[in-house]
Amino acid sequence: MINAFLQLAQVGTGATLVQTLLKSFALGSVYVLIALGFVIIFKATQVLNFAAGALSMAGAMFMTILISDGGLPLLPFGNPLAPAEGETASVVLFFVNVLIALALAALLGLVIERLAIRPMVGQPLFAMAVITLGIEIAIRPFNLDATALEGRRLGVPWGASSWNWGDAVVPKSYIVAVIIAAIAGAGVLLFFRTKLGVAMRAVAFDQEAAMAQGINVGRVFAIAWAMGTALAALGAIVYGMAPFPPGGSVSQEIHPLLALRVLPVIVLGGLDSVAGAIYGGLIIATAEVFAGQYLSQWNSTLGSGYSTIVPYLVMLFMLLVKPYGLFGTPEIRRV
Amino acid sequence: MRRLKVFVALLLALSMLAAACGDDEDSSSGGDDGGSDTSDDSGDSGDSGDSGDSGDSGDSGGAEIATDFGVDAENKIIYVGINGDLTGPFASLVAEIVAAQEVYWEVFNGNGGYQGWTVEPVVLDSSYQTDIGIQNYETLAQESEDGVLMITENTGSPITAAIAEQAAEDNVLVIPLSWASLWPDPAFGSAILEKQTTYCVEAMNGVEWLYEKVQSEGLDPALAIIGRPGEYGEDGSVGAALAAEALGIPVVYDGTGAVAGDDRTAIISELVSSGATMVWVTLTPGELLDIFGNSVTQGLRAYWSGSSPSFNYLVHMPSDFAAEFSEYYFQSQYQAPWATPGIPGMEDIIAAMVEARPELNISDVFTTGWIEGIMAETLIRTAIDQGDLTRANMVAISQDPSFSVDFKGLSADQSWPQDYNEAVVRSSWIYDVDVSKFNLIPLADYTPENPGSTGLIPIEQDYIGSVAENFVFDGPCIETSG
Structure with a gap:
C-alpha cells in the first residue's frame, strides 16, 4: 500500500492530481444522482428498480426532444422555450428546459407507478422487481427509436469548454455536475425532514403501521417513483455533458448501461440510505477514477479495463464485511 | 390476480408494439x-x-x-x-x-x-x-x-x-x-x-498519410495506437504498427486491446502523457468519442485517424467535440461518400x-x-x-x-x-472532417444544388501509400480469436 502511494506521488503531477480528483467528484456526482433515485424508490417501496437505466435515458431523451427538436415528448406541440434552430440555449434557458425534462420524467415515473407498481402492492417483492425489469425492456425500444439511431444533442451551452487552474484543465461540466449533485443531495436530505418525507420514512419502516397512522401509502409510492425517476434522469442528463463519454449527447451505446454502473454504489452505501448513496457514489467513483489514472502503467499486468472492475471489488469487499452497506439498515430476523 | 393478468397483457402488447415500431422495414419488399x-x-x-x-x-x-x-x-x-x-x-x-x-x-x-x-x-x-x-x-x-x-x-x-x-x-x-x-x-x-x-492495409495507408501530414507541419512524428480487443481492433493496430516500423515512426503508446469496459481513464492518461503527434484508432464510435474528447480536453494536440467505422458522423458531428474533430481528425474509408x-x-x-x-x-x-x-x-x-x-x-x-x-x-x-x-x-480513401459543411437533410429535400453533406469531404481517392503498395503479404495480419 505504501509503495502504491509512493508510486502515486512519483507519477502524478499536481495538475494531474487536481484533474483526477475533479473527475472523481464529477463522476461521483452522476453516481450519486442515480443512486439517490434507486434509494428513494427502495426506501418507500422496498423494490429495487431495475428500470432505472431505461427511465434515466428516457429523461435525457426528453431533454433532447425539448432542446434539440424544439418539441414536447409525445405531444404535437412545439416547445416555446427551445432555442432558435441552429442556436444554443442560454444557460438560464438550458436549465429551465432541464427542469421541464425532469418534470416530464417525474410524470413518466408517476404513470409507471400507477399502472404497473400500484396494482402489485401486497404481492411478493420479487414479483415487483421483475415487473421493473419488464418496464426496462418495454421502454428501451422507445429510447432506441427516439435516438433515431444517432447521437442526439443535449445542447449544453458551455459545450466541452474548460477552465485552466494553473496547469490543470477543469471542464466546466465537471463543476456543474458537482453543483447539481450537491443541490439534489441537499434537497433530498431536506425532503426527508418535511411531513411527506417523514411519511415516506414511516412507510419504509413499517408499511402497515404507517397506514394505521393514516398515511396514504399509495401517494407515498407515487411520489417516490416520481422523485426517483427524475433524479435518475438528472443523472443521465449530467452524464451526457462533455467530456463525459457521450460528449454532449445522448448515446445509444453508452447511456443504457449507466444505471448498471451504479449498482456497486447502492450496495456499498446501503440500499435504503440517502447518506449511503452520497458517500457510496463518491467513494466508488474515486476508486474507479484513481485506479484508472494511477495504475495505468500496470495495464498489461492488471488487464485492460481493470478500472471498471474496481467498483465491483469494493462492493464485494463491503458485502463480505458489512452486508447491509456502510449506512444500510441491518435486517434482524429471529431464527 | 385479474388485474395482474390485464397488466401483463398490456405490457406484452406495448412491448410488441414498440418492437414493431422499431423494425418496420419490410425485409422482403417487392x-x-x-x-x-x-x-x-x-x-x-x-x-x-x-x-x-x-x-x-x-x-x-x-x-x-x-x-x-x-x-x-x-x-x-x-x-x-x-x-x-x-x-x-x-x-x-x-x-x-x-x-x-x-x-x-x-x-x-x-x-x-x-x-x-x-x-x-x-x-x-x-x-x-x-x-x-x-x-x-x-x-x-x-x-x-x-x-x-x-x-x-x-x-x-x-x-x-x-x-x-x-x-x-x-x-x-x-x-x-x-x-x-x-x-x-x-x-x-x-x-x-x-x-x-482490409483494416490492416487501411491502417498502413492511414498512418502513412498522417505521417506526411505531421511532417508537412514540421512536427516530430510520434504514433499512438489504440485498438479494441478482437479481430477488428487488432487488425488495424497491426497495420499501424507495420507502417510505423516501415517508416521509422516511433510508437509512443500502444493501447491495442486496452479498450474494455466503460472506464477509459487509463488509456486517456497514457495517451495524453505519451507525446503522440499522430493517433491511429480502431474503435467503436462511442469509444472514440470518449477517448478523443477527453484527450483533447486534457490538452493532447495530435492528428487522428482510424479504421472505419471508428468515426461516425451521426455520433460525432452532434457531439460537443465536433469542432475538435474538424480540426484534428481525418476519416479513413474505402469508398465514395454521399454525393461525391x-x-x-x-x-x-x-x-x-x-x-x-x-x-x-x-x-x-x-x-x-x-x-x-x-x-x-x-x-x-x-x-x-x-x-x-x-x-x-x-x-x-x-x-x-x-x-x-x-x-x-x-x-x-x-x-x-x-x-x-x-x-x-491496397487502396483506401481519406476524408476531411468539416462540421461547417455538415448538413444532414432528408432525401426528400435533395436537389443537385443542395445535395446535403455528412461533413466528410474526400481528400484522397483510392490512396495507396508506399508501405501498402510494397508490402508482401504471406497471409492475414492477425489470427482469428474465435
Whole structure:
C-alpha cells in the first residue's frame, strides 16, 4: 500500500492530481444522482428498480426532444422555450428546459407507478422487481427509436469548454455536475425532514403501521417513483455533458448501461440510505477514477479495463464485511 | 390476480408494439420502382465484371437452371440473407447500409430482374452479438425452402469469424460487413467474399498519410495506437504498427486491446502523457468519442485517424467535440461518400435512394449497401448465365480468378485471386472532417444544388501509400480469436 502511494506521488503531477480528483467528484456526482433515485424508490417501496437505466435515458431523451427538436415528448406541440434552430440555449434557458425534462420524467415515473407498481402492492417483492425489469425492456425500444439511431444533442451551452487552474484543465461540466449533485443531495436530505418525507420514512419502516397512522401509502409510492425517476434522469442528463463519454449527447451505446454502473454504489452505501448513496457514489467513483489514472502503467499486468472492475471489488469487499452497506439498515430476523 | 393478468397483457402488447415500431422495414419488399433506370446501369456491372460468361446469358434464358436452397425456381425468386447489426453498437450505420441494399434489390426487381429472376432479401438482426449472429446464420443457411442462396451482408468481424468455417462447410457464400485481413485468405475464408481493402492495409495507408501530414507541419512524428480487443481492433493496430516500423515512426503508446469496459481513464492518461503527434484508432464510435474528447480536453494536440467505422458522423458531428474533430481528425474509408461528384455509381445511388426512401436522411454508407448489391448481382447473373444457381456454384464463381466486379467508381474495382498477396486491395480513401459543411437533410429535400453533406469531404481517392503498395503479404495480419 505504501509503495502504491509512493508510486502515486512519483507519477502524478499536481495538475494531474487536481484533474483526477475533479473527475472523481464529477463522476461521483452522476453516481450519486442515480443512486439517490434507486434509494428513494427502495426506501418507500422496498423494490429495487431495475428500470432505472431505461427511465434515466428516457429523461435525457426528453431533454433532447425539448432542446434539440424544439418539441414536447409525445405531444404535437412545439416547445416555446427551445432555442432558435441552429442556436444554443442560454444557460438560464438550458436549465429551465432541464427542469421541464425532469418534470416530464417525474410524470413518466408517476404513470409507471400507477399502472404497473400500484396494482402489485401486497404481492411478493420479487414479483415487483421483475415487473421493473419488464418496464426496462418495454421502454428501451422507445429510447432506441427516439435516438433515431444517432447521437442526439443535449445542447449544453458551455459545450466541452474548460477552465485552466494553473496547469490543470477543469471542464466546466465537471463543476456543474458537482453543483447539481450537491443541490439534489441537499434537497433530498431536506425532503426527508418535511411531513411527506417523514411519511415516506414511516412507510419504509413499517408499511402497515404507517397506514394505521393514516398515511396514504399509495401517494407515498407515487411520489417516490416520481422523485426517483427524475433524479435518475438528472443523472443521465449530467452524464451526457462533455467530456463525459457521450460528449454532449445522448448515446445509444453508452447511456443504457449507466444505471448498471451504479449498482456497486447502492450496495456499498446501503440500499435504503440517502447518506449511503452520497458517500457510496463518491467513494466508488474515486476508486474507479484513481485506479484508472494511477495504475495505468500496470495495464498489461492488471488487464485492460481493470478500472471498471474496481467498483465491483469494493462492493464485494463491503458485502463480505458489512452486508447491509456502510449506512444500510441491518435486517434482524429471529431464527 | 385479474388485474395482474390485464397488466401483463398490456405490457406484452406495448412491448410488441414498440418492437414493431422499431423494425418496420419490410425485409422482403417487392420492387415497384420501375421508373428508375438505375438497375439497368447497375446490371451492367455484371457484364463488365464477368469473366466472359455473360455472353452466354441468352442461351440459358429458357434452359433449366440447377438450384438447391434459397431459390424458388417456380416463381423465379432468389432469396439472399442479411445478418446485420440493427440494434447494436454499429446500428446507426448498418441500418442505412441494409436500407441501401434493400433499395438496390427493389430497383433490380422493378426493372424485371435478370432473365425474369428477382431477388428478395431476408433481414435478421444480430445486435452485433456473436451468439445471435450464429443463430441467424443457422436460420439463413438451413437446407430447406426457408434458407437463402447466399448471405449478402454479415455484420462484424467476430460474427464472420465465428461462422466462416461452417459457411465453407455449408457452401454458403458470405459477403462480410467487415474488413478483417482474415477474409482474403483462401485457407480461412473460402466462403467469405471480402470487399475492398482490409483494416490492416487501411491502417498502413492511414498512418502513412498522417505521417506526411505531421511532417508537412514540421512536427516530430510520434504514433499512438489504440485498438479494441478482437479481430477488428487488432487488425488495424497491426497495420499501424507495420507502417510505423516501415517508416521509422516511433510508437509512443500502444493501447491495442486496452479498450474494455466503460472506464477509459487509463488509456486517456497514457495517451495524453505519451507525446503522440499522430493517433491511429480502431474503435467503436462511442469509444472514440470518449477517448478523443477527453484527450483533447486534457490538452493532447495530435492528428487522428482510424479504421472505419471508428468515426461516425451521426455520433460525432452532434457531439460537443465536433469542432475538435474538424480540426484534428481525418476519416479513413474505402469508398465514395454521399454525393461525391463525377462518380457514375453515386448517381445511381442518389436516383434510387431519393425515389425509394425519401424519408431517410442522406448517408455516406448507402455506398456500402450498394456495393454489396453490385457484388451479389454480378454473382447471380454469372450463375444464371451458367445455368447453376446452387450454393456450391456461388462459392465456385467467387473463387474463379477471372471473376471481377466493377463498382462504377464507388470503390476500387476488385477481383479475387486465390493468392493472398495478389488478392488484397491496397487502396483506401481519406476524408476531411468539416462540421461547417455538415448538413444532414432528408432525401426528400435533395436537389443537385443542395445535395446535403455528412461533413466528410474526400481528400484522397483510392490512396495507396508506399508501405501498402510494397508490402508482401504471406497471409492475414492477425489470427482469428474465435
